[in-house]
Amino acid sequence: MTTSQDNLIQVGDYVVVQRWNFMKIVHFGGIKGNDFDVVLGNDIVQFSTAVGKPYWSTFKIIPEPAVKKSKKRLYKAELLDSNENPTLSAEILKEMECGSDNRDIKDDGKSQILSTANIHELRESGTSANEIVGHLIENSTTFQKKTEFAQEKYLSKKKRKYFDYILLRPTSLRLMIEINNKKDPSKFLGISMDTLSHMVTACNIQPGGNYLTYENGCSGLVSATILNYLDTTGKVLQVHPGPFPQKSSVLSLNFSTEKLNNYVSMSIRDMIDICKSLEKQNQSIELTKVEPVLENGTETLVKEEIKMETVDENGAETPVKEEVKMETVPLNNINSDSLNSTGSSVLAADLEQCDLDAKQTPTENSNKGNLKRKNSDTQMDSNKKSCHKIDLVLKSQVESILTKKVDGLIIVCKEHPESVLKKFIKYVAPSRPVIIYSLYREPLVELFMELKNTKLPVTNVRLTESFLRAYQVLPDRTHPLMSMNSTGGYLLTATVVE
Amino acid sequence: MFNQFKAIVEEGDTVILYLSPFQVFALPVKDTIKNKHGVMVENIFQTSYGALKVKDLVGVKYGSKAKLSKGWGFVLYPTPELWTQTLPHRTQIIYTPDISVIIMQLELKPGDVVIESGTGSGSLSHSLARTVQQSGHVYTFDFHEDRARIATEEFQTHGLTQVTCQHRDVVQDGFGEELNNKVDAVFLDLPHPWLAVESAVKSLKSRGGRFCSFSPCIEQVQRTCESLRKLGFVDINTVECLQKEFSVGYRNLPLAEFGESYNHQNDNSNTRHKFVSVTPATPTMQGHTGYITSATLPPVHVRVTS
Numbered sequence: 001m002t003t004s005q006d007n008l009i010q011v012g013d014y015v016v017v018q019r020w021n022f023m024k025i026v027h028f029g030g031i032k033g034n035d036f037d038v039v040l041g042n043d044i045v046q047f048s049t050a051v052g053k054p055y056w057s058t059f060k061i062i063p064e065p066a067v068k069k070s071k072k073r074l075y076k077a078e079l080l081d082s083n084e085n086p087t088l089s090a091e092i093l094k095e096m097e098c099g100s101d102n103r104d105i106k107d108d109g110k111s112q113i114l115s116t117a118n119i120h121e122l123r124e125s126g127t128s129a130n131e132i133v134g135h136l137i138e139n140s141t142t143f144q145k146k147t148e149f150a151q152e153k154y155l156s157k158k159k160r161k162y163f164d165y166i167l168l169r170p171t172s173l174r175l176m177i178e179i180n181n182k183k184d185p186s187k188f189l190g191i192s193m194d195t196l197s198h199m200v201t202a203c204n205i206q207p208g209g210n211y212l213t214y215e216n217g218c219s220g221l222v223s224a225t226i227l228n229y230l231d232t233t234g235k236v237l238q239v240h241p242g243p244f245p246q247k248s249s250v251l252s253l254n255f256s257t258e259k260l261n262n263y264v265s266m267s268i269r270d271m272i273d274i275c276k277s278l279e280k281q282n283q284s285i286e287l288t289k290v291e292p293v294l295e296n297g298t299e300t301l302v303k304e305e306i307k308m309e310t311v312d313e314n315g316a317e318t319p320v321k322e323e324v325k326m327e328t329v330p331l332n333n334i335n336s337d338s339l340n341s342t343g344s345s346v347l348a349a350d351l352e353q354c355d356l357d358a359k360q361t362p363t364e365n366s367n368k369g370n371l372k373r374k375n376s377d378t379q380m381d382s383n384k385k386s387c388h389k390i391d392l393v394l395k396s397q398v399e400s401i402l403t404k405k406v407d408g409l410i411i412v413c414k415e416h417p418e419s420v421l422k423k424f425i426k427y428v429a430p431s432r433p434v435i436i437y438s439l440y441r442e443p444l445v446e447l448f449m450e451l452k453n454t455k456l457p458v459t460n461v462r463l464t465e466s467f468l469r470a471y472q473v474l475p476d477r478t479h480p481l482m483s484m485n486s487t488g489g490y491l492l493t494a495t496v497v498e
Numbered sequence: 499m500f501n502q503f504k505a506i507v508e509e510g511d512t513v514i515l516y517l518s519p520f521q522v523f524a525l526p527v528k529d530t531i532k533n534k535h536g537v538m539v540e541n542i543f544q545t546s547y548g549a550l551k552v553k554d555l556v557g558v559k560y561g562s563k564a565k566l567s568k569g570w571g572f573v574l575y576p577t578p579e580l581w582t583q584t585l586p587h588r589t590q591i592i593y594t595p596d597i598s599v600i601i602m603q604l605e606l607k608p609g610d611v612v613i614e615s616g617t618g619s620g621s622l623s624h625s626l627a628r629t630v631q632q633s634g635h636v637y638t639f640d641f642h643e644d645r646a647r648i649a650t651e652e653f654q655t656h657g658l659t660q661v662t663c664q665h666r667d668v669v670q671d672g673f674g675e676e677l678n679n680k681v682d683a684v685f686l687d688l689p690h691p692w693l694a695v696e697s698a699v700k701s702l703k704s705r706g707g708r709f710c711s712f713s714p715c716i717e718q719v720q721r722t723c724e725s726l727r728k729l730g731f732v733d734i735n736t737v738e739c740l741q742k743e744f745s746v747g748y749r750n751l752p753l754a755e756f757g758e759s760y761n762h763q764n765d766n767s768n769t770r771h772k773f774v775s776v777t778p779a780t781p782t783m784q785g786h787t788g789y790i791t792s793a794t795l796p797p798v799h800v801r802v803t804s
């Protein structure tokens with residue numbers, strides 16, 4: 001076993017806490033670095049003993065009836081000595097893995113039911129979770145009448161509640177999505193693991209690449225994902241509607257400071273200011289050069305109307321016809337028109353959204369972001385006082401990213417994506433992707449038609465939906481899981497061209 | 499090439515010529531190529547919009563239009579996905595929806611070392627290589643000599659120096675001593691994946707790692723899961739992923755005629771209703787590709803076999 005520092009649990013780490021098949025991500029030590037209480041259902045477990053222990057250590061939880069805090073029961077976590085009982089933690093892992101097997105459960109027909117007090121007594125007398133669950137089933141008059149599916153669900157719920165062993169594991173992108181989507185898929189706007197994986201693929205993340213994301217309502221999942229696959233020379237520029245970025249997912253993955261330095265975030269308001277000043281610069285350059293203007297402005301309404309009818313049945317494009325039309329259409333500067341109108345509407349929606357977000361009670365995961373959030377809050381305050389000045393270093397960083405053009409644009413937000421796409425697509429380098437996620441199909445269908453009508457320079461436009469089916473694989477009991485997610489959202493992808 | 503964005507097409511590049519969703523081609527940018535009889539001929543590519551002298555693409559900007567004699571197409575920068583869509587098939591290959599899930603399940607990131615077997619047509623290898631980047635490494639094995647050789651050439655042409663392809667029977671000979679405790683993840687696409695799980699354990703780092711296997715048949719999955727359980731893997735999980743693609747466009751339907759005479763206008767808009775339709779892109783779709791089984795090997799100190 002390696003003893004390098006990164007295999008030891010340290011204060012400030014984000015850690016996966018696993019109790020039987022239940023997992024959650026915890027900011028170890030909390031904001032102040034001295035809070036090791038982990039809430040698991042009705043139990044609070046004190047984990048200060050875990051500091052400096054290797055990841056994948058198993059802890060037994062010991063009741064501390066003496067201390068009483070609210071209605072929850074208190075426990076302390078004690079490291080299982082692997083020398084004393086070397087197979088124990090592995091046994092626990094096994095048990096967590098194989099799921100429950102109820103073949104030995106007997107129904108003795110008695111109708112008495114264990115009271116909460118009885119269970120509590122059993123627990124305090126050191127009865128194992130398995131035995132407790134056994135007692136519960138024996139004392140349940142309804143258990144045998146449940147379907148196999150319901151029985152397993154019941155067992156799983158009870159075991160999770162009474163399991164006395166807890167495993168601490170490192171976080172990963174995969175676990176983060178799994179944990180979140182089991183608990184509340186809406187926190188990632190319904191993005192499923194498979195849909196996210198398809199976004200990553202479409203993004204074609206390359207070393208040194210710069211990626212622009214517009215995120216709202218998914219806790220920074222997109223930025224976290226791109227950072228995960230990016231080397232230490234590429235950059236993620238997250239544009240966010242409110243005054244501060246949503247980035248709890250970015251924090252949960254314990255990225256190195258080197259990587260975190262490549263995560264740049266900017267509010268839409270500042271971003272629009274920068275875009276405007278860049279556009280002004282460009283215009284003055286273009287005035288001196290005539291040709292580029294002609295090239296950029298060949299899109300017209302006339303052409304759109306003709307094109308609508310030529311989008312053929314199977315969505316295939318008709319490059320030859322298009323070419324002919326392109327040569328005959330006059331110049332029209334649609335781009336800058338749409339900018340002015342959409343720019344402000346995005347802003348208005350964003351500011352509203354930002355209010356909503358501020359009112360929301362913090363969820364577990366956003367708690368973890370508190371430290372950084374606090375920081376950006378105070379930053380924001382000082383921003384307000386100094387009449388909203390953009391950090392100059394940040395500004396020049398963003399300007400250079402935009403001038404170079406980005407290697408991908410990813411939009412995942414609560415707003416209708418159209419105005420966001422139109423605002424930022426001109427900063428995407430040719431032959432690079434734009435990726436838009438939505439929980440709803442309709443906005444993407446509208447956008448698809450818009451793109452097909454070639455108002456925007458893209459090709460290879462695709463609208464997809466992903467379907468994932470999970471299986472239980474056990475000897476003689478292999479079948480798809482009884483319940484599954486009904487949707488993982490929709491993706492619109494396209495390649496930007498000249 | 500596949501390893502770093504570039505703006506302008508150069509000689510020796512592999513470019514993607516995009517004509518329509520169903521007409522996408524990967525073309526090597528060079529003067530001459532071998533024809534199907536193994537004879538070197540001038541590299542001229544025929545499309546339904548006319549011919550393209552591929553070498554003429556040198557100097558063209560990626561993402562711009564290439565003139566064909568009767569039209570034009572887009573010249574795109576090659577990505578692993580476009581390569582998977584256009585590559586020459588020497589075996590069954592894994593397609594992009596499954597590849598994406600596999601990459602995420604393997605928990606790969608830049609700098610990681612990953613084992614793959616079999617190499618097959620190299621479809622997955624390209625995505626593995628992109629994910630681990632040049633700071634990482636892909637060791638890929640196939641027991642079919644020709645496939646291993648052709649794949650090696652392809653990786654070279656594509657500039658994928660982080661890929662090593664070896665001719666080897668991994669069921670018989672494992673992944674080699676040199677890789678013992680060296681890799682972060684192992685991927686198998688083999689007829690008998692369960693026979694290579696033990697070798698996977700040997701190759702994975704002592705701090706543990708991820709395993710993934712792709713199999714079309716459920717019996718293969720059952721045997722693999724059994725073997726994974728025996729050898730101390732946890733988080734064993736099997737999924738199947740399908741991607742549905744939609745075609746979006748205008749359609750119209752005639753309005754029903756009730757024989758009642760209303761103002762007769764020979765205007766289409768009164769007799770037909772136009773709408774935007776969203777339908778499956780193809781009348782049939784992949785109903786099954788393969789099961790993706792993934793698992794975690796915990797670090798040695800908590801690992802137990804049965």
Ligand SMILES: C[S@@+](CC[C@H](N)C(=O)[O-])C[C@H]1O[C@@H](n2cnc3c(N)ncnc32)[C@H](O)[C@@H]1O
Pocket residue numbers: 589590591592615616617618619620621622623639640641642645666667668669670687688689
């Ligand atoms: C379905 S193909 C793999 C396709 C590949 N995943 C792709 O996406 O292109 C399976 C490959 O495994 C190889 N193979 C089968 N048994 C093998 C073994 N024991 N050792 C090494 N390669 C083996 C075959 O030669 C074949 O090329």
